[in-house]
Amino acid sequence: MELLLELWRGSGFAQMSWGQAVMIGICLGLLYLAVVRKFEPLLLLTIGFGGILSNIPGVEIATGDGLLHLAYVVGIESGAFPLIIFMGVGAMTDFGPLLANPRTLFLGAAAQFGIFATLLGAVGLSELGIMDFSIREAAAIGIIGGADGPTAIYVAGKLAPHLLGAIAVAAYSYMALVPLIQPPIMRLLTTREERAIEMTQLRVVSRAERILFPLLLLLLVALLLPSAAPLLGMFSFGNLMRECGVVDRLADAARNALINIVTIFLGLAVGSKLSAGQFLVPSTLGILLLGMVAFAIGTASGVLMGKLMNRFSTQPINPLIGAAGVSAVPMASRVANKVGMEANPHNYLLMHAMGPNVAGVIGSAVAAGVMIMFAGG
Amino acid sequence: MELLLELWRGSGFAQMSWGQAVMIGICLGLLYLAVVRKFEPLLLLTIGFGGILSNIPGVEIATGDGLLHLAYVVGIESGAFPLIIFMGVGAMTDFGPLLANPRTLFLGAAAQFGIFATLLGAVGLSELGIMDFSIREAAAIGIIGGADGPTAIYVAGKLAPHLLGAIAVAAYSYMALVPLIQPPIMRLLTTREERAIEMTQLRVVSRAERILFPLLLLLLVALLLPSAAPLLGMFSFGNLMRECGVVDRLADAARNALINIVTIFLGLAVGSKLSAGQFLVPSTLGILLLGMVAFAIGTASGVLMGKLMNRFSTQPINPLIGAAGVSAVPMASRVANKVGMEANPHNYLLMHAMGPNVAGVIGSAVAAGVMIMFAGG
Amino acid sequence: MELLLELWRGSGFAQMSWGQAVMIGICLGLLYLAVVRKFEPLLLLTIGFGGILSNIPGVEIATGDGLLHLAYVVGIESGAFPLIIFMGVGAMTDFGPLLANPRTLFLGAAAQFGIFATLLGAVGLSELGIMDFSIREAAAIGIIGGADGPTAIYVAGKLAPHLLGAIAVAAYSYMALVPLIQPPIMRLLTTREERAIEMTQLRVVSRAERILFPLLLLLLVALLLPSAAPLLGMFSFGNLMRECGVVDRLADAARNALINIVTIFLGLAVGSKLSAGQFLVPSTLGILLLGMVAFAIGTASGVLMGKLMNRFSTQPINPLIGAAGVSAVPMASRVANKVGMEANPHNYLLMHAMGPNVAGVIGSAVAAGVMIMFAGG
Amino acid sequence: MDNGLFLGGIRLMLVGMGTVFFFLTLLVIATNAMSRLVARYLPDPGATVAGPAAEEVAAIAAAVTRYRQERR
Amino acid sequence: MDNGLFLGGIRLMLVGMGTVFFFLTLLVIATNAMSRLVARYLPDPGATVAGPAAEEVAAIAAAVTRYRQERR
Amino acid sequence: MDNGLFLGGIRLMLVGMGTVFFFLTLLVIATNAMSRLVARYLPDPGATVAGPAAEEVAAIAAAVTRYRQERR
Numbered sequence A, B, C: 001m002e003l004l005l006e007l008w009r010g011s012g013f014a015q016m017s018w019g020q021a022v023m024i025g026i027c028l029g030l031l032y033l034a035v036v037r038k039f040e041p042l043l044l045l046t047i048g049f050g051g052i053l054s055n056i057p058g059v060e061i062a063t064g065d066g067l068l069h070l071a072y073v074v075g076i077e078s079g080a081f082p083l084i085i086f087m088g089v090g091a092m093t094d095f096g097p098l099l100a101n102p103r104t105l106f107l108g109a110a111a112q113f114g115i116f117a118t119l120l121g122a123v124g125l126s127e128l129g130i131m132d133f134s135i136r137e138a139a140a141i142g143i144i145g146g147a148d149g150p151t152a153i154y155v156a157g158k159l160a161p162h163l164l165g166a167i168a169v170a171a172y173s174y175m176a177l178v179p180l181i182q183p184p185i186m187r188l189l190t191t192r193e194e195r196a197i198e199m200t201q202l203r204v205v206s207r208a209e210r211i212l213f214p215l216l217l218l219l220l221v222a223l224l225l226p227s228a229a230p231l232l233g234m235f236s237f238g239n240l241m242r243e244c245g246v247v248d249r250l251a252d253a254a255r256n257a258l259i260n261i262v263t264i265f266l267g268l269a270v271g272s273k274l275s276a277g278q279f280l281v282p283s284t285l286g287i288l289l290l291g292m293v294a295f296a297i298g299t300a301s302g303v304l305m306g307k308l309m310n311r312f313s314t315q316p317i318n319p320l321i322g323a324a325g326v327s328a329v330p331m332a333s334r335v336a337n338k339v340g341m342e343a344n345p346h347n348y349l350l351m352h353a354m355g356p357n358v359a360g361v362i363g364s365a366v367a368a369g370v371m372i373m374f375a376g377g
Numbered sequence D, E, F: 001m002d003n004g005l006f007l008g009g010i011r012l013m014l015v016g017m018g019t020v021f022f023f024l025t026l027l028v029i030a031t032n033a034m035s036r037l038v039a040r041y042l043p044d045p046g047a048t049v050a051g052p053a054a055e056e057v058a059a060i061a062a063a064v065t066r067y068r069q070e071r072r
């Protein structure tokens, strides 16, 4: 009888707080988005499951020397997991469209305005006394606008680990919502004629250019902004392995076995930060709102930059591809292609949008470097 | 000359104790069982080889900061390796037959009686002064009867790390011996008519049921028995990745690259605990004997439960499938199928036995949770 | 303005020393050798890239708790990475030709003279006051002559971690240069008639021999030279997984996913030791020179041993296969085959050379064990 | 005799088997409820029986048939 | 009002966007220079457009064509 | 001159080469013994020569043959 009582006292039912129950509900919601709505399932499924495990009272897996906590310390605190994922993404990325038309890098630059506008929004809300974010926290929140999961997790792990759960959830949720968030903004800021602009076919890109580009990128970032070099260095490394053609078995490991294994543990480890005490606070609401604003502003900046470039360029530039500058590869490119075809069924923007799309990855990593350097110092 | 003498003194020949020589012989025996008899080769080969490496005097690989000791600390002490393997097993497991006939879960429950009877045997031997097991040690030994390697290693790592080697060897050896141990018991406890019972075909199971079941299992275990939640949580996670259909690349990593890599290091690390000092003690003999008893009792309980259920059920139930409730997936199911076909050549029990078989995995994880909660507290 | 100044001060341009610039140049050279000349690309690409990352001032990836430093501590200091790679190499190695003609082991023994001659050269240079190597350092340098990357990294990590970068670069560079370094020496030491000798076809080797050989190797090395047992133990383990036929999924993981992942991090971690302060010292020049000498002497010893064996053997032995005794599998075998065909177009030495070639792996691991035992004691 | 240890074993056995049965009974009930809810609210026309096992059964059946034909 | 925080935010925004544009401008210049050098000194006859994306465009194009033919 | 270091090097060389030869000689003997025991007690009809290497030799041989035929 005593033992049964002990069993009951040890059970999750008896110990669960309201906050934990709510968090489990939220995590089940993430699983729903992942499985049924297919929203960034690789991350939302793993994060959601990790979140459930970490909100069950008495389960020693997200604390102490439990597996999830171990993964958090080894992989997130050290920054190792986001860097390894960036290497794998590099080994998947095709810089061809960017190399064929390097000017599209400007679109990837403009779209990062969302990051800094959000930073400003976060410090503004703090000034007004509505929220209470420090400059480090504001910087970490802004990176959500970079639309790049590993970058957001890397920066949050460095600048504001206590916000990591909310920032990661916001980043991946909004990345999944790109097809809903972007089109209205794109249509609002462009005329039908602009959206109908057809672009000239991309030139061929040689193997030597593909091999030299990651090295160029590495050297530039290393010399100008060392704080962004871990992220862009691993990204370049993955891409060099992909393009050089002599280490295919390593490139293959980087973009398959390794990135999959790390994704499982990254997701679970991020989920282990979805404890009620850290997530069910007003600042989470602020983060979700600001993240949405960041996406919208980034999209708008990219489109406006596209309009500007179209005006001053001899070659026609469809401003829609500017929206792809937020990253969210390859979803944002597909959105640009789809909106373009609505206005002109012959308008195949997909490849043209891939240029600003991967430029957005570089741009947000550069922005991350600035944040770490100034806010983290 | 001096140097040659030093060479000789440094050699394994000069330093080897009798115990180490015997252990190397035992490990060669494990390799024989693995390679020639094909007894659970994935684990017995790796454990055996690790055992040889750790019993050679002067080899600094199982001690200090050697690779095997490192693997032990990182993977077994923390519980990480068994949990990762459980995730992979989940990503391989088909709950379809269980979902088609959930009552077979009772068979998986009954077969766990072997675990607790063995626990009782272990404390009994201690009461009689023959052995000297504490309640923690007795609990860890009992889990051998769960016929589930990772569960046994997980529990032994928590409750009785000094017995880990013997428990792991016993668990995997007896799992391999299922086709020899089970049939006589099954024939003894059933009539020919019972063994000949044909079961009705299983109903189809929908995708939604398959996706919801691991979540149901997770929530139930989490709320009722948090100490079993790490094991069953990772198991559910693997199964959810498998069934949800949106993260196939992660499920694939979990059941291939990751589980294979972890199995290599788990085996070597368990082998590193096969030192003469810890293995060549009377308690090992006790563990081996009790483990055998555990298997026999578990098999018998499952079969008897099957007879009971057959009496009170409208649908016919062949009691042989109760023997599959000990786990040892899928070997125990094949044994049930084979013994059934001896009595009735039209009797295809394989799929019907898979229900209690995977139920046995859940059942022994629940039993493990009880052990950790009460004996480990 | 202040911030821009800070940006400039934080930039790599402002902080870079001459040494770092030179090292980045050297690392770009390694990348060139890897990508364009296809010199051991798996290692020279990863080492070169790691070297660039670690020579950029302000990049916190090769220091503190950066990813590369983490990989160094976890994988190289502990010896884990070279051992895991040795396991994978074992899972790739075919001992068939060696088993068909075990005498070729003597060729693998003779070629290790290069190791010890280089050791002597290193202490000689120190005696003459030209260099200043301790006996530990000299031993680590000598191992370059073993023409076996993981062995060299393992020994350097134990005996002279501060020389690790230079030793690894020398070892892999010279292994890549085998087709250039070896042929002149081989032609110098043999007559055209000797090079034209055709060897009798190899006998068939049974599965049992293949399975028993790694165990034999393990037991011999364990009993005679425990300090070589970690290397040869993991090598044997990988080979046993390959040959036993019952754990194919583990063997496959060892020689694919696992070895590829570990190679990525091993290369980056070794690269993190290519800091200007440790690499741009006179001793590096000494190491590169001595390494070259080691290769030449090893090749010569193998060929001379081949001539000796040919004189006293009833079966004809082509002395060219002795050059394959330095290891560098399978490059050295291909070189022997090619030089042999120049003298006699019907002379297919490839398979005959594979015997001494894998014997060279065993031989240099044995030599490594001696070094660790006596110099490391 | 240290009755404490043996009694402790008996109590652990009772609580243990009790928990196992209690838990799996709940799981049976919950699974049945879930299946009924799914059948009502999420009907799935493309459902199939457990694949690999089914194939294995089919293979065994085919082998048995062949075996009998050969013996005739 | 703590002007420090807000001013800090504005300065970080200016420096940040400045750095992003400065860096990507340099990258455009460097990439163009690199491409021109490659075209002159390392001509590569077997160059191709970005593979998978090209295939995807082709697939979409084919689908659109089929769709139109079906509507006629 | 620090004879200790140089003498140490010589002694290490002697012991080292001695150990290498001693070890590999033992391995030759043990391997031969093992092979003979296997041939007597575990005969294996399905034995084959080293696969991949054999294929490579065959490929080289074929290439050489083709090369000669072309030159004629």
Ligand code: NA
Pocket (backbone or CB within 6 Å): A145, A146, A147, A148, A325, A326, A327, A328, A360, A361, A362, A363, A364, A365
């Ligand atoms: Na971005």
Ligand code: NA
Pocket (backbone or CB within 6 Å): B145, B146, B147, B148, B325, B326, B327, B328, B360, B361, B362, B363, B364, B365
């Ligand atoms: Na079980």
Ligand code: NA
Pocket (backbone or CB within 6 Å): C145, C146, C147, C148, C325, C326, C327, C328, C360, C361, C363, C364, C365
């Ligand atoms: Na060698």
